[in-house]
Amino acid sequence: MKYTFSFLAVIALVLIAWLGSQIPGMQYLFGVAIPYLAIMIFLGGFVYRVVQWAKSPVPFSIPTTCGQGASLDFIKQDKLDCPTKTSEVVARMFLEIVTFRSLFRNTKSELHEGPKITYESSKWLWLFALIFHYSFLVVVIRHMRLFLNPVPAWLEFLDFLDAGAALQVGAPLLYATDLALVLGVVLLFGRRLVNRQVRYISLANDYFPLFLIFGIATTGILMRYFLRTNIDIISIKELLVGLVTFSPVFAAKIGSIFYIHLFLVSTLLIYFPFSKLMHLGGVFMSPTRNMANNSRAKRHINPWNDPTIKPHSYAGYEDEFREFMVDAGIPVEKELPPQKDE
Amino acid sequence: MALAKLEQLSKSVVQGPSLATGAVPTKDWMETPAIFKEGNFAYPAKKEKVEYLNSQAGLEFPNARIWSPDEDDWKLPENWQEIILNGLKERLGKFRSLKIFMDCCVRCGACADKCHFFLGTGDPKNMPVLRAELLRSIYRNDFTLAGKLFGKMAGAREMTVGVLKEWFMYSYQCTECRRCSVFCPYGIDTAEVTMMLRELLHLVGVGINWILEPASNSNRTGNHMGLQPHTFKDNVDFLAEDLETLTGVKINHSFNRKGAEVLFITPSADVFAEPGLYTAMGYLALFEQIGLDYTWSTYASEGGNFGLFTSNELMKKLNAKMYAEAKRLGVKYIIGGECGHMWRVIHQYMDTMNGPADFLEVPKSPLTGTVFNNAASTKMVHISEFTADLIRHGKIKLDPSRNSHVLPTYHDSCNPARAMGLMDEPRYILDHVVPKWVEMPENTIREQTFCCGSGTGLNTDEIMELRMRAGLPRANAVKHVIDKHDVNMLSCVCAIDRATLTSLMNYWNPGCGVCGLSELVGNALVMDNEKRAMGYDAEGNETELPEGFRTMV
Numbered sequence A: 001m002k003y004t005f006s007f008l009a010v011i012a013l014v015l016i017a018w019l020g021s022q023i024p025g026m027q028y029l030f031g032v033a034i035p036y037l038a039i040m041i042f043l044g045g046f047v048y049r050v051v052q053w054a055k056s057p058v059p060f061s062i063p064t065t066c067g068q069g070a071s072l073d074f075i076k077q078d079k080l081d082c083p084t085k086t087s088e089v090v091a092r093m094f095l096e097i098v099t100f101r102s103l104f105r106n107t108k109s110e111l112h113e114g115p116k117i118t119y120e121s122s123k124w125l126w127l128f129a130l131i132f133h134y135s136f137l138v139v140v141i142r143h144m145r146l147f148l149n150p151v152p153a154w155l156e157f158l159d160f161l162d163a164g165a166a167l168q169v170g171a172p173l174l175y176a177t178d179l180a181l182v183l184g185v186v187l188l189f190g191r192r193l194v195n196r197q198v199r200y201i202s203l204a205n206d207y208f209p210l211f212l213i214f215g216i217a218t219t220g221i222l223m224r225y226f227l228r229t230n231i232d233i234i235s236i237k238e239l240l241v242g243l244v245t246f247s248p249v250f251a252a253k254i255g256s257i258f259y260i261h262l263f264l265v266s267t268l269l270i271y272f273p274f275s276k277l278m279h280l281g282g283v284f285m286s287p288t289r290n291m292a293n294n295s296r297a298k299r300h301i302n303p304w305n306d307p308t309i310k311p312h313s314y315a316g317y318e319d320e321f322r323e324f325m326v327d328a329g330i331p332v333e334k335e336l337p338p339q340k341d342e
Numbered sequence B: 001m002a003l004a005k006l007e008q009l010s011k012s013v014v015q016g017p018s019l020a021t022g023a024v025p026t027k028d029w030m031e032t033p034a035i036f037k038e039g040n041f042a043y044p045a046k047k048e049k050v051e052y053l054n055s056q057a058g059l060e061f062p063n064a065r066i067w068s069p070d071e072d073d074w075k076l077p078e079n080w081q082e083i084i085l086n087g088l089k090e091r092l093g094k095f096r097s098l099k100i101f102m103d104c105c106v107r108c109g110a111c112a113d114k115c116h117f118f119l120g121t122g123d124p125k126n127m128p129v130l131r132a133e134l135l136r137s138i139y140r141n142d143f144t145l146a147g148k149l150f151g152k153m154a155g156a157r158e159m160t161v162g163v164l165k166e167w168f169m170y171s172y173q174c175t176e177c178r179r180c181s182v183f184c185p186y187g188i189d190t191a192e193v194t195m196m197l198r199e200l201l202h203l204v205g206v207g208i209n210w211i212l213e214p215a216s217n218s219n220r221t222g223n224h225m226g227l228q229p230h231t232f233k234d235n236v237d238f239l240a241e242d243l244e245t246l247t248g249v250k251i252n253h254s255f256n257r258k259g260a261e262v263l264f265i266t267p268s269a270d271v272f273a274e275p276g277l278y279t280a281m282g283y284l285a286l287f288e289q290i291g292l293d294y295t296w297s298t299y300a301s302e303g304g305n306f307g308l309f310t311s312n313e314l315m316k317k318l319n320a321k322m323y324a325e326a327k328r329l330g331v332k333y334i335i336g337g338e339c340g341h342m343w344r345v346i347h348q349y350m351d352t353m354n355g356p357a358d359f360l361e362v363p364k365s366p367l368t369g370t371v372f373n374n375a376a377s378t379k380m381v382h383i384s385e386f387t388a389d390l391i392r393h394g395k396i397k398l399d400p401s402r403n404s405h406v407l408p409t410y411h412d413s414c415n416p417a418r419a420m421g422l423m424d425e426p427r428y429i430l431d432h433v434v435p436k437w438v439e440m441p442e443n444t445i446r447e448q449t450f451c452c453g454s455g456t457g458l459n460t461d462e463i464m465e466l467r468m469r470a471g472l473p474r475a476n477a478v479k480h481v482i483d484k485h486d487v488n489m490l491s492c493v494c495a496i497d498r499a500t501l502t503s504l505m506n507y508w509n510p511g512c513g514v515c516g517l518s519e520l521v522g523n524a525l526v527m528d529n530e531k532r533a534m535g536y537d538a539e540g541n542e543t544e545l546p547e548g549f550r551t552m553v
């Protein structure tokens, strides 16, 4: 099974970090060197990939139109799904990226006796994807408190909201997004197994990031809620603030669970630019979504358009068919030559 | 191969072992080879057609030969693998779409059951995502770090003859309809992938005759049908005569006339075979009635462009005739007839490839004064835009009751819907030319419309079962409105549809006709000095043109 391999890979990563971080002196590797390397690879790789995409031109204007285009003044244009102006394209992209609009359209088709095909709205993927991506986003943002000293007020507020602090007593406060992230991963994984089509197309590299993120989330949760005594929040914060200010201070007493968590995050960062996770960047650059449908009103330029490709010329055409054309009374450019004896 | 009986196929699509109906194949798709047998492939291009195209300036169609997909040896060039990989590399550098689409798919499966080929065949490789994976797996292997490091584990595989055969099979089981692209969260358009696959295959001489023969005809004679100038003229003349018999109005039309205001170009199929002929009669009647100063061209006598289904170079070369002829004749702008893929080329490619058309003027309707700013640069207007504008301004008199013999529904052709956004002009026209019409279910129209199943040059008889399967989702939606509303006519604005939907209806929904929208316009049009012929309606009463232009007189 394809997911077995991915699962084992993540287990191996956990073991490496767990065992590795116990070896004296290796904390520096896991706590400083690898995270730095990971960040560098992530940033460098991400930029590299985007630049590589940008290097290839968009030769033709190929938006996928999903609504009525702008034409006559009494025909109502669907500005979101068939944009002509930049502002409309921006709106289309914004809703696509922020609300996953295309997934919202999703349908499920079924074949019945008859034959009869039915289509019904299917919003599960949309819902799962929203839960997953948004909780991931909030979790990432929340983590900034660990890097910033002092913690800005807006971040405190986000924290407050996420924990629904008003409703909870005791510490540590439970974050809604912690649960949602795990839930999101589990739902997406479940869908990969249950939906027969998706199961058939899934590759090891579709399961791997799910397991990896699951590992990251669970180690994070363990650290925060269950293994808290092992963890010295102050030392972690010192280390992380040190990392971002490029002056890592090293506190030796941090527990392994932290190193496992950090190592998995580092792996994710390293893996990111080389994988399908680059859809984060690609979604902004997809020509079928980010172009205006105005190619008849405004000329789109293809930098490699080949001016030497010419039509089969009219002259050549007339030369071949002149006799027939004259016979049929079709106007010609050159009259027939005077009759010669053969 | 004989086409399966309706009952057989009806059972087979629902009960046959397929991923669409619930059976999960036991073997991984990479382990499942493409097997060709009579009936599941379109015939390869004839040697002389390939040779002809290869001899044309700006085109490369190497490796002309006699071969067949069901033979083991495809007679590929010695270094075919190198050619393919270099070709892929070149295209990655030329098309950002290709790179993004190769890199960003997350295999979420949203596109999986959106493809009519998948719904009709249940073949997993007809899920758009897998169709793209056929290429993506090669891309990973040779162009990505992950693929190089982890190979098969990362979904990579080596380019082999087996893979090439698979490409051939599945890039000709995709009609480049873009329906998958509507549902993909990144807009991944498998049609783009199919185009690339087809281009790559042509590099090693793998192509089908039903595309390359019309394409070479179009290059030489000006149209896919291969009609030479006098024949093309004869065909139109016949239609004009028929029209005169039917309406009593003499039709004045011209060919290759310099100084006309408008050049009119439509797919040659419209002047070649039923039911397109009636659509062409509709154009003739409309232009006659409004007194449009226009000309047909025998040199640019093809609206369609099978180059779109072949390579961007061939598309450009064939398309270039339109502007060349407009320039030679000195017209002001061009009106284009009803056709799907033709309009994708005009709307999304023409100006880029063969513009700027600065020798033309921004189209302006001589009757209403409407300036078509949406075509300000290409200078080419769609007949439905032109007609809708006439109706809006009350410039033509229409009597919908003249169409009371039909109760149509409307099929959005893939390209006008998803590569142009032409959806409501035809509907506006329908509202005014028939007493009543109905929509098909919402998941099967507009941007979610289903392909006829035979687009992109797959309209060939040897793959009839495949076409009937692929057309099933469309046919099924039509059946729904037949059962519910007694629909008896499927109207559309596409010449390929007029041919393919006719076969499709005859198979799945016998009794339902197919027509172009302009036929209905022509039927309803009240012409000056008309004297309409009499015929017998279904009840045997003698009335004026009881079946419109289809009336036998």
Ligand code: SF4
Residues within 6 Å of the ligand: B104, B105, B106, B107, B108, B109, B110, B111, B112, B128, B129, B183, B184, B185, B186, B187, B188
């Ligand atoms: S919908 Fe898009 S991202 Fe999802 S599997 Fe299909 S092509 Fe890939």
Ligand code: SF4
Residues within 6 Å of the ligand: B114, B115, B116, B117, B127, B128, B131, B173, B174, B175, B176, B177, B178, B179, B180, B181, B189, B190, B191, B194
């Ligand atoms: S473009 Fe159309 S035919 Fe091709 S894969 Fe997508 S849905 Fe299927």
